Amino acid sequence: MSSFATGMRLGARMGAARLFGRPLLILALLALSTSAVVAMSERDRELLAAPSRALGVVLAWILPLVCFAIVSLVLGRARLDECAWPIAKYGIARRVVSLGLIACSMLAATLVGVASVLVTLSLSYARMPGLWRDLVTSSWIAALGACAYVALFALGAGFLRLGRGRWAALAFDFLIAGGTGAVAAAGPRAHLRSLLGGAPVLELSQPQSSVWLLAMTIGFALLAAMRAGD
Amino acid sequence: MSDQAPVSFARLHGRDAQDLGALHGVTLLVHAGVHAFVGAPADGTAALCELVSGRRKPRTGAVLVHGREPFRSPRTRARIGSLLARPELPDMPTVAHLLAMLARLKRIEGEPLHELGASTLVDRKLRSLATREARAVELCIALALVEPAALVIFEPFTECAPIDRAAVRERLVRRAASGAAVIIATSARSDAVELSGSIHVLEGGRLVSSGPCGWGGPDKRELCMWLEGSTAARRLAAALGERSELSAVRFQEQREGPALVAVQADDLEAAAVVVAEVVASQGVAVGALRTTLELR
Numbered sequence: 001m002s003s004f005a006t007g008m009r010l011g012a013r014m015g016a017a018r019l020f021g022r023p024l025l026i027l028a029l030l031a032l033s034t035s036a037v038v039a040m041s042e043r044d045r046e047l048l049a050a051p052s053r054a055l056g057v058v059l060a061w062i063l064p065l066v067c068f069a070i071v072s073l074v075l076g077r078a079r080l081d082e083c084a085w086p087i088a089k090y091g092i093a094r095r096v097v098s099l100g101l102i103a104c105s106m107l108a109a110t111l112v113g114v115a116s117v118l119v120t121l122s123l124s125y126a127r128m129p130g131l132w133r134d135l136v137t138s139s140w141i142a143a144l145g146a147c148a149y150v151a152l153f154a155l156g157a158g159f160l161r162l163g164r165g166r167w168a169a170l171a172f173d174f175l176i177a178g179g180t181g182a183v184a185a186a187g188p189r190a191h192l193r194s195l196l197g198g199a200p201v202l203e204l205s206q207p208q209s210s211v212w213l214l215a216m217t218i219g220f221a222l223l224a225a226m227r228a229g230d
Numbered sequence: 231m232s233d234q235a236p237v238s239f240a241r242l243h244g245r246d247a248q249d250l251g252a253l254h255g256v257t258l259l260v261h262a263g264v265h266a267f268v269g270a271p272a273d274g275t276a277a278l279c280e281l282v283s284g285r286r287k288p289r290t291g292a293v294l295v296h297g298r299e300p301f302r303s304p305r306t307r308a309r310i311g312s313l314l315a316r317p318e319l320p321d322m323p324t325v326a327h328l329l330a331m332l333a334r335l336k337r338i339e340g341e342p343l344h345e346l347g348a349s350t351l352v353d354r355k356l357r358s359l360a361t362r363e364a365r366a367v368e369l370c371i372a373l374a375l376v377e378p379a380a381l382v383i384f385e386p387f388t389e390c391a392p393i394d395r396a397a398v399r400e401r402l403v404r405r406a407a408s409g410a411a412v413i414i415a416t417s418a419r420s421d422a423v424e425l426s427g428s429i430h431v432l433e434g435g436r437l438v439s440s441g442p443c444g445w446g447g448p449d450k451r452e453l454c455m456w457l458e459g460s461t462a463a464r465r466l467a468a469a470l471g472e473r474s475e476l477s478a479v480r481f482q483e484q485r486e487g488p489a490l491v492a493v494q495a496d497d498l499e500a501a502a503v504v505v506a507e508v509v510a511s512q513g514v515a516v517g518a519l520r521t522t523l524e525l526r
Contacts, residue, residue: 006335010320017321082247085285086320090337091308230302 007092011100014087015074019108023073028112031066035116038062039123050124052197055138058120059145059192066116067109067149068170071157074105079163080154081228098228102154102221106147113146114139141195144213148188149173151220158227188213235259236379236411237282241291246277248316253277254435255291257468260380264402264412266422269432275415276315278432279384282413283312295411296379308337309379311372313386317364319356325367326352332371342374343367346401347394365390373401380411387421399425430471431480436464439480440471451498453505455516456488462514463489469512475504488517 038057042050075083084097117138125131152169159165177187180199184190190201191209201209237260245252250271256278269275280286281293284300284307292299298306322328325343329352332338343352348366351359359367369390372381381402387395402425406412416422422429431439457463467481470493478494495501498521509516 010331014321017323086318088304089283089285089307089310089312089318090332090335091304093304230304 003092004096007087007096008100008103010087010092011084011097012104013100014097015101015104018074018076019070019104024070024108024112027066027069027073028115031062031112031116032119034062035120036123039120043124043126047126047128050126051121051128051134054120054124055117056193056196056198058116059142059196060189062116063113063142063145063192064149064170064173064189066112067105067146068153068166070105070109070112071150071153071166074101075157075163075166077162079161079165080158080224083163084228093230094228095225095230098154098225099221102150102224105150105154106217106221109146109150110143113142117142138196141192141210144210144217145188145192147217148191148213148220151217151224152188155220155224155227158224185212186216188216191216235261236296236409237413238294239291240294242281242288242293243290244277244281244286244288246271246280246315247286248276250276250315252435253281253432255464255468256432256435256437257291257472258430258437258440259472260411260413262406262409262411263428264406264414264426265428265430266414266416266426267430267432268416268419268422270417271315273432274435275417275432276384277435279312279314279382279413279415282380282382283307283310283314285312285314306379309375309377311375311378311381311383313365313369313372313383313390315384317359317361317368319359319364319367322356324352325354325356325359328356328367329371337376338371338374339376340374342370346370346373346397348392350392362389362391366393369393369398373398373405377408378405378410380413381405382413382415384415385417385421386414386425388416388418429478436481437468437471438482439467439478451521452492452494453498453501453521454490454492454519455505455509456490456518457514458488458517460489462512463491466509466512466514467491469508470505473504473508476501 035058039054042054080098081094083101084094087097088094118135121131121135121138153166156166156169157163173187173189177184177189180190180201182202185201191213194200194209195206239256239258242253242256251274253274267275267278281288282300287301295306295310300306300310319328322331343349348370351363351367369386386398402412414425430437464481467479470476470479476493476495480492482490493501493505
């Protein structure tokens with residue numbers, strides 16, 4: 001097996017060992033229960049618009065916070081490159097181990113994100129038709145969004161002492177990246193809103209926004225790995 | 231700098247991850263053999279270990295292991311065994327899993343925990359290990375490395391158990407004999423004397439004395455120089471520390487008055503020639519010079 005594959009595997013395994021446990025379970029329960037509360041309150045307010053409104057809240061608020069918490073669980077109080085050290089010291093490049101850690105975080109964030117969407121739509125649709133179709137579409141949007149957010153926060157975690165740069169990435173997403181201009185195009189938030197039928201970013205179509213999200217996921221993850229170094 | 235030295239420091243500045251201490255401009259060639267760096271973590275011993283192992287990047291200057299920077303070269307790190315101040319083992323279910331993984335990667339050979347008196351830890355879960363046990367596992371792994379270029383061991387006998395002290399000592403000597411630079415950082419002078427062929431003293435992040443046998447007793451002959459300005463004296467001491475003709479070099483900063491640089495050698499006349507060469511090459515002005523049998 002090549003050293004790249006070995007490093008990725010060991011990084012992912014280390015990430016899984018740090019991640020899968022009681023904290024992730026609590027995080028998932030918190031995300032699911034919040035999604036359920038949002039869905040039920042939106043259903044009580046306006047039945048027909050409930051699914052899209054509830055989904056908007058979940059993807060705009062719950063998904064980024066879940067991704068941030070997952071990246072924090074995997075990295076602990078360390079920068080991404082420092083986090084890779086326990087394996088990197090045996091002669092594997094930090095960037096490869098980091099990619100494994102990021103991949104593992106993406107998987108966990110996708111699972112929690114899609115489960116949140118499932119709960120939200122199931123409860124907000126009530127007995128209205130169209131649940132399954134919406135479920136499939138919203139699930140891949142949530143999965144793509146989760147991966148993009150994890151990549152963004154991992155990139156942030158490569159900066160500042162104790163990886164505090166991820167807080168800057170979170171602040172950027174919440175405070176700056178919600179518009180429709182060029183700055184907003186650099187973060188996942190506006191593209192996710194566009195994919196849910198909201199205002200487009202830079203007049204991009206929905207397929208174009210999904211390609212942007214995918215490119216963002218790959219680009220941020222590779223930049224984070226490069227930042228982690230050898 | 232000589233190519234034969236497995237490890238070299240060039241005006242090395244850097245801190246450790248926990249901010250315990252820092253190195254300030256250390257220049258030294260570390261040849262194959264056992265070298266003890268004596269000092270507290272605040273004197274830069276922890277920083278030294280982290281910089282040589284590749285855990286941290288130097289702030290300025292360079293640390294090279296076989297001509298490569300360990301921080302930037304995974305291939306070089308694969309040949310450096312390290313035990314740092316804080317144990318950092320990969321997250322694996324048990325110690326046996328970790329050893330199997332490293333054996334698959336061809337990083338270690340043999341059964342290190344059995345050979346070094348830590349066999350009781352093999353079946354333990356990694357998360358259940360106390361700090362001293364995790365350090366013992368790391369030490370065993372470091373000493374079992376295949377063809378190491380360097381071993382960097384921070385406080386091998388403090389907060390590190392269970393371990394067979396005699397077996398560790400024997401393994402360190404064997405590794406040094408096979409061409410590795412074995413760097414021991416310790417605050418215990420007794421450990422340094424027990425383990426080491428060369429003793430280097432770190433004080434406030436600076437190398438203040440360096441020599442194959444450490445600073446000898448009062449019966450050793452010494453050549454003492456007094457210089458105005460501690461920077462020039464420190465530079466001179468560092469340069470003298472690289473000369474194999476001298477058995478020990480000592481630097482002492484005085485609160486008032488000139489700084490002292492003292493050297494010891496078996497042949498004091500030859501040492502005087504070496505000192506003259508180094509003084510000329512460094513361009514420092516020596517205020518006073520004399521030999522003495524009793525310096526301390």
